[in-house]
Amino acid sequence: MTDHTRAREALQAVRSEVAKAVVGQDAAVTGLLIGLLSRGHVLLEGVPGVAKTLLVRTLATALSIDTRRVQFTPDLMPGDVTGSMIFDARTTEFAFRPGPVFTNLLLADEINRTPPKTQAALLEAMEERQVTVDGTSRPLPEPFLVAATQNPVEYEGTYPLPEAQLDRFLLKVVLPVPPRDQEIEVISRHAHGFDPRDLAAAGVRAVASGEDLLAGALAVQTVGVAPEVVAYVVDLCRATRTAPSLSLGASPRGATALLATARAWAWLNGRDFVTPDDVKTLAHATLAHRLSLRPEAELEGVSVGAVLQTALDAVPVPR
Structure with missing residues (x-):
């Protein structure tokens, strides 16, 4: 079996792993996998409570990659995402403290709630796969994907993403409210003790790795x-x-x-x-x-x- 074939089988197995914790969002899982394979970013749209955060966490667990979550708020500063220079009293020098963007899979929750200045800081990370702080550019880890969520309902205090930033997202996946039978399954799982904070107890395990993603991305190019x-x-x-x-x-x-x-x-x-x-x-x-x-x-x-x-x-x- 070639590396490419093994990588494809491992990534296909990710779908069934995610299904152990998330019901009926197969299209969203596929969209995130396509984003990772194409080195692009994904915009997730859905009302609150359709398991967007759980989906990203479960996918990261099944892929054995690092993930972080940032709640985008009106007072979020660019340094809160990218990291900033911190004065170290022991060395009497400034040292860089990496922000949550230094990860493999960044969940940017409610990205349209933060001001354009912070959105622009994330844009450099998405486009250049690096962060520039204090004149020094620092590369982000590989793979790197931003899964950003936005609410389809217009609320006060939102900053709509400009067309140029929307264009930077490889694809947009809409997470629907589940149909009745799937919603019954979700509630039944909770009734039987499912804890979304404990994915190991739900049986979710790593079935693919960063190496599989890299091999897959190389294969896609062919x-x-x-x-x-x-x-x-x-x-x-x-x-x-x-x-x-x-x-x-x-x-x-x-x-x-x-x-x-x-x-x-x-x-x-x-x-x-x-x-x-x-x-x-x-x-x-x-x-x-x-x-x-x-x-x-x-x-x-x-x-x-x-x-x-x-x-x-x-x-x-x-x-």
């Missing part, structure tokens, strides 16, 4: 993409730029992201080439958060998802 599939990705993104309901379509970075997520999805499914169906499967998660509606379309109740679906239906699929 997944073939035919010229007609590349053209299909480009045509899809160009179609969003001419959609009359949109004020902002998908940028070339969006096209690059769609190609990256489609390759990771193809590899996870055991293929070494990308099909148009892979592109279609990942289009909504990869592109929807990069698109902006015109105010008049918003007033008419048009949704970004519907506009994107129209573009998907209109662009000819290569055969």
